[in-house]
Amino acid sequence: MFCLFFGVSVHAQYETNITYGLKFGGxxxxxxxxxxxxxxxDNTVDNSVMESxxxxxLEGGFFLNFKLHDTRVAIQPEILFRQAGEKVTYRDAVGKEFELGLHYSYLQIGALYKVYPYEGLNLGAGAFYGISLSPNNVSYTSNEAGGMYDVATRQFYKDGLDGADDFSVCFAAGYELHQSIHFDLRYYLxxxxxxxSNASSFQFIENQNKSGVICFSLGYSFHQW
Incomplete structure (x- = not known):
């Protein structure tokens, strides 16, 4: 009887330290x-302006939260889907304008180390690896000849620029309510x-094009295991 009671107590304690749920944000x-x-x-010789x-x-997915017993820290592994990228605009002295968008999607796998200094308030840091799911999702619109060449130019950028996997460090601040709802603000560097860039076929310059993402999300923790 004592062994049964002890086993149930340990299991209940283990349950209270592990939660799981879903999160979604912009x-x-x-x-x-x-x-x-x-x-x-042409970067230094043509009379044009290109701006980021x-x-x-969107970003959302599944998380586990392992709160370490008798501490104010937790480990939180996550699997997330993310839509991210960049948009640039171009204009020159003769009136040509265009907008180019890189619309990348990633499967994000990583974890945060979280500290709870006061009740549900938490601060975290971690790392995430993003597997590229749409390396050639490109949009292009221009005012050149009424957009007559947009399809061909969009294909030019699809062939010349390839989206790659991402790796980022993450800094987070959040608050977990007693009703299992939590808020989360993050910056991924x-x-x-x-x-x-496919430099052999196009005249793009190979740079270190690194991502930066700021995300606000709402999550819900389900009942413990």
Missing amino acids: LRSTISSLPETIKGR KGAYG GVKDVVK
């Missing part, structure tokens, strides 16, 4: 040095090149 992403990559050899505008997307 984000704004950027990719560094993209205008310099695209303008290539950033892009908006990319540390590797996420755009590969």
Whole structure:
């Protein structure tokens, strides 16, 4: 009887330390040095302006939260789907304008180390690896000849620029309510090149195009195991 009671107590204690749930949110992403990559050899000689505008997307998925017993820390592994990328605009002295968008999707796998300094308030840091799911999802619109050449130009960028896997470090701040609802604000700092140019066929310049993502999400923790 004592062994049964002890086993149930340990199991119940284990249950209270592990939660799982879903999270979903919106984000704004950027990719560094993209205008310099695209303008290539003409970057310093043509009379034009190309600017990064950033892009908006979604992020969501599944998480586990392992709270370490008798501590205020937790390990939180996650599997997430993310839409991110960049948008750039171009205009020159003769009136040509276009907008180019890189619309990438990733399967994000990683984990956070979280500290709870006060009740549900938490601060975290971790790392995530993003597997590229749509390396050639490109949009292109222009005012050149009423958009007559947009399809061919879009294919030019699809063939010349390849989206690559991403790896980023993550910094997070959040709050978990007693009703199992939690809020989360994160910044992902990319540390590797996420755009590969096919320099043998096109005159793009190979740069270190790194991602930057800020995300706000809402999550829900289900009952413990």
